[in-house]
Amino acid sequence: MEGLFLPLLLMLVLAVPLIMGTRKQKKMVAQQQELQNSLTPGDRVMTTSGLYATVADTSDESTIDLEIADGVVTTWLRQAIRERIDPMPDEDADDSSEKTAESADESAVEVSATSTTDNNGSTAQVAEPLEHKK
Structure with missing residues (x-):
């Protein structure tokens, strides 16, 4: 035993x-x-290859149509869908943009920068070029 x-x-x-x-x-x-x-049309999804898209059509059993850009619809196997993405609420997006603006203001104080304006009228901060020691 x-x-x-x-x-x-x-x-x-x-x-x-x-x-x-x-x-x-x-x-x-x-x-x-x-x-x-x-999955239903209108759902936001991420594929196994990391592509974010919106479900356009789910009528076929083995494939699914995904809209990857406005007016661009592609057909994928259903197995390629990794997960459903929940859309972010607008409040969170506003909070994150405020945090980004605050951190950008802090970094502008620390680094000497120049302002440039593009054709759309938006202002961008451009850092001074680094000096390389020889």
Whole structure:
């Protein structure tokens, strides 16, 4: 009986992580399948290649049409959809732009910069060129 204990314990130690990994993988596959079947036109998604797009048509079972720019619609396999992207609320966008403006003002104080104006009338800060020591 003592001679069988060590091999059984070894098999148990190897089998438990294998079983747990299989369960986790099945859950992930089920979640991905549910995501791909629940997509509706107008949803923002990200593909496995990192492309952000809006779902345009979901009528086919194996493919999905994505609008990647205004008027540009491409056809993809449903399996290429990695995740649904929640659109950011406008309040968060306003907060982040204010933070960016504040950090830009702080950096403008630290670095000597010149202002330039482009054709649209917007002003950009351009840093002085670095001097390289020879």
